[in-house]
Amino acid sequence: KQNIASEGENEDDIKIDIENTVVMISVSDKLLFNTASYRINSKASPLLEKLAEVINAEPSLQVMIEGHTDPRSISNAVVQDNWDLSVKRATSIVRELQLKYKVAPEKMIAAGRASYLPLVDNDTPENMAMNRRTRIVLIPDLDMFFSML
Template identity: 35%
Template sequence: MPKRKKKQHHEDHVDESWLIPYADLLTLLLALFIVLFAMSSVDAAKFQLISKAFNDVFTGGTGVLDYPSPVPEGQKENLDRKNDADNNNQQKDKGGLGKEDQKELSQIQQKVNAYIQEKNLTGRLATKLTDEGLLVTISDKVLFNSGTADIRPEDQKLASEISGLLVMNPPRSVVISGHTDNMPISTSQFDSNWDLSVMRAVNFMKILLENPKLKPQWFSAKGYGEFKPVASNSTEEGRAKNRRVEILIMPNENNQ
């Protein structure tokens, strides 16, 4: 009988030579991404983090990206300053003070606090750093008699001294606001607490502007009546806290 020929089994091998140029293409794309990122970003710290991450994945933590800084030494200081300014502006966009504003306003606050201690005005004057700026609160009993908007003659010297604390370099915008409690008022001079609060702010501002070192264009006056209380009007103590004049020293426009 004729011998049967054994069938020969040939395994088909897939040509994988395409993997080499494909890998090269991925490497080039990765390099291009890193270069574009480096050109578009000034945040050196973020660049280093991303560079390290790519090195860890593709080279086990070592490679050409493993440098102490991607920024030439001569430019690093300028980038640091720009990053600080960007962070300052981002903080303001969120409704808060930037680092530079906080530093400068804190220095002004220290000067005002030193004056308060020197003149034994604790409890009658107070300072607070807020998101809007440095707030100086003055109790109404320091400046006014009940139901009036005229600064008492014996307190005009105090107002003049406060004006000296507002002489700043560079100058800043200052907002003077008047506040009252919710006890109704109706006199021949004032129809409401709103009228009273406005005139108290204006009259106090006029005393401040007698200082020749202060310019009117830096100042504005507002009256809120009883509509921005800081305490409950249900007690005499709370109403006393609500009767006040506030000085808001705004952030420096050059820091914005």
Template identity: 30%
Template sequence: MSKKTRHEEHEEHADESWLLPYSDLMTLLVALFLVMYAMSATDAKKFEDMADAFSSALSGGGGVLEYRSDAPTNTQLDQGKQDKMNSVIDKNTGESDMAKLRAKEQEDLEKLKKQFDQYIEKNGLTDLLSTKLNQSQLMITISDNALFASGQADVKDDSRQLAKSISNMLQQFPDYDVLVQGHTDNIPISNSSYSSNWDLSVDRALHFMKILLLNPNLNPVKFSPIGYGEYHPIAPNDTSAGRAKNRRVEVSILRKYQEVTEPKGVTLPNQ
């Protein structure tokens, strides 16, 4: 009788092959959270070092951690601070240079005003000429009686020496822009030469400027004539004395380095 071999029943084992991809997935999730945390850190250089270490350990090369932040590194931040500091230094240097230029300009204009005042006093012209230095200009005001016949724009022959003396003083500082401005009173003009006070004021400014520019040492590019007519009075027009003050020519030497910037080419007359 043959002996039958009894086979023992083997316990069936559950399939655990799914644990491998699951563990890989968990590893990637951990790496992802580390990446997200590192991206929120302020030190980008440390993040890059950590990313390199994890990438090498997990994949042996490039992978999810192979990342270069656009955030500035410590070196870049330090350079940015240095650039900002240099900018502040440059600005302070520029302000210092500008202050020196303003001081030199003030000195020049005060010197020129003193020369005009001495000329006016020496020649007994205090009733006809005056000077004023303010934040925008040095202004020489000349009464129309010193330059023109009534209702005319041609400069009197005996007034040409005055224009020549002014031009000789102006040539010492040739880099300044100069405005020659004509003004009248409000009495309507009635002659064959001019149809309005505006026309007369423009022509007077132009004629006086041309005589100044007979001096070859003056640059015509720096000069401009303007006529204001009756519209910028400095005194009431209801008296003869007031109207006499309003009939005038003003020669304005404009500052180049003003504290308050005015529109280029526009200078308001003193009121």
């Protein structure tokens, strides 16, 4: 966690899980975005830079960026609903990784889950905050993995 998290970040803002050969990094929305926005805030730069270093260091690695929201309705001139917000957040991260940190676009997948895969019930403001997140899934080249078996 210390390799990914920056000084001054709350440890609860970044959670790392490993299942089989897949690494999942869950990042709270407040670390990456302002409320109801898909524009990446400046606090995200150290995390994205470290993430890009990891991705770029392993040529066979694929990465999926998943946006997750809470169920509160959102609709404005640029965001139609939570589906839209979750996808726009994922594509914002993908674009930043590609354009600023030179991650190869063919290694990345952008996905939006809206509010349909919550970590916890959306029954309190604290729980809704936990569900507003971006999940970064690092996926090894499975062909290479199976060839080693």
